[in-house]
Amino acid sequence: MSDERWNELFAALRSNRDRAIVALAISNGARASELLGMKGVDVDWGDQLVRVVRKGAQTEQWLPASAEAFIWVRLYQSEGTPLDPQAPLWWTLRRRDRGAGLIYQPMNYEALRAVFRRANALLETNWSMHDLRHTAALRMARDKRLSLRDVQTILGHAQLSTTADIYLVEDEEQVIARVQEYLADVKERAALPPPSPATGYEASDLDVLFGGELA
Template sequence: MDYFERPERDVASIKLPEWGRVGPSDGPVPFTVYDDADEPIEAVHRYLRDFVARGNSAGSVRSYAYTLLRWWRFLRAVDVAWDRATAVETKDLVLWLQHTEKPVAKRRVASAATAGTVNPVTRKEHLGDQYKPRTVRHSNAVLRAFYEYWIEEGQGPLLNPVPRARRGARPNAHHNALEPFRPEGRLRYNPKVPKQKPRAMPDEAWLDLFKAMKSNRDRAILTLAISTAARASELLGLRACDIDWGDQLIRVRRKGSGAEQWLPASSEAFVWLRLYLAEVSRLRPGDPLWWTLRRQHDGERPRRVELTYDALRAVLRRANGLLGANWSMHDCRHTCALRMARDKNLSLRDVQLLLGHAHLTTTQIYLEDDDAEVVKRVQEHHAERGRLLTAPPRPLPASRYDADDMSVLFANRVAQ
């Protein structure tokens, strides 16, 4: 059949079946994909086993599992076996992701009215019902790695169905030494991601968010985040032995690398941390630092369990509901980074080490002017122009010299 005679799929009409699930798994793989018979999908499970062996975290395994589950559902909807997939299926999946709504859109209740709108307090966009370009790029990266593994194993399709967009036979074959290298080897169907500048939380907004915290534990977490720029997952991974009270340091395990690093925190953060620890029973050195109370069944006494990321998000959700905002824990990290980058006593290298960035170019984004600061300066400019226009006009100079002035200036001559 000629290429132009092949019928194109009606991507808009594709509905993914509610087939399979992602769930915990026994053994070294923390999460895997199960089919309708509640059996692990062998191709996915073996890949995730290799993925774990390469040192990836449980959170990354879970994220990859959900992406592969969506791919399996899509292949089932278009009736294509996983080892017969081509670049056409990848292209159609990207088109489908760009024009369909996420499953969460059907479950929205309170947030249905604000989805995709801009919050008037934070000027941040609420999460919408459409898939973002970063989600599409992540999906392509996961599928590319999945098929690379099976091609190396001698199984699956002959060609990776997630192709690269190469320009020429060899990347930068005729590169001009006076020009920067062109980005080569990007995935063909990766959408462009709009550049976003990090934005600091205004001081007034930070105080409002802090006042909305209902417990010393939440105040301690928030002040640690705003003074150390640690990620939420890094703060939640703290143990009792990770606190240095003498030098006011906390030891975090960096996301991705898992490297341990001591970070200086503010004295205010240690005050709230001391108040929180006075409310909980004595912790052993290896115990998690953050705890909460949960009731498993009605009428049952609440018991102490470890604070999870979802529970921390619920804390911020309640605070944002009171303030009409949509702040996140990552806003605290951006705010701390921008404050440090503007401090003349800290170099960019200092900021890089505190943020845990592998490359200095990642930290350089905090050197750009914050949009809020630019807007503030422009508003001051307009206000100054308005004052100049409304000020009373200056008196015009006289058409002739005043006689008294002339007498003072030429006193001797006038006297003669």
């Protein structure tokens, strides 16, 4: 997902809750099930970390998240959702039965899918939470400040080869742009005049060295 497409998707979201969830996903690549399983106690405001239970291994792991993501989480929580540290972090308003009105219920995967259905209908796209995870992974993998081991740890892959096989791919347009830049440099260097020889060498010696004829 390009930055332009990401901005379009984010602008199509209708609530601070939805913005908070996708902002977390794009910053650390956490899976939908991992984010939906978070509780209030799983947010470390001071160190800007969130704790998730990893899919498969079912182990807890703290993950970094962007400052922007924490802003959206704070805005979401300021809207009156339950703040019990041991309760689920994400809530949605639903009607329990006829006449009961709207009540808060923990957000589930189907409710999150509905968020994307609404955004995709508006944008005529087909984005999903997996696209956010994939985008986050590619951004990290292409950043020279992060090692492949760093990316593996954040994504929660058991094997380093999984990270390499899936996410160490090159965008064709980026490859072409780099090769074009390389060819332009080669052409520019070829157009430069040859360097002047250092003093102290005989002209006849230089002719022999560079294929010239002896005087």
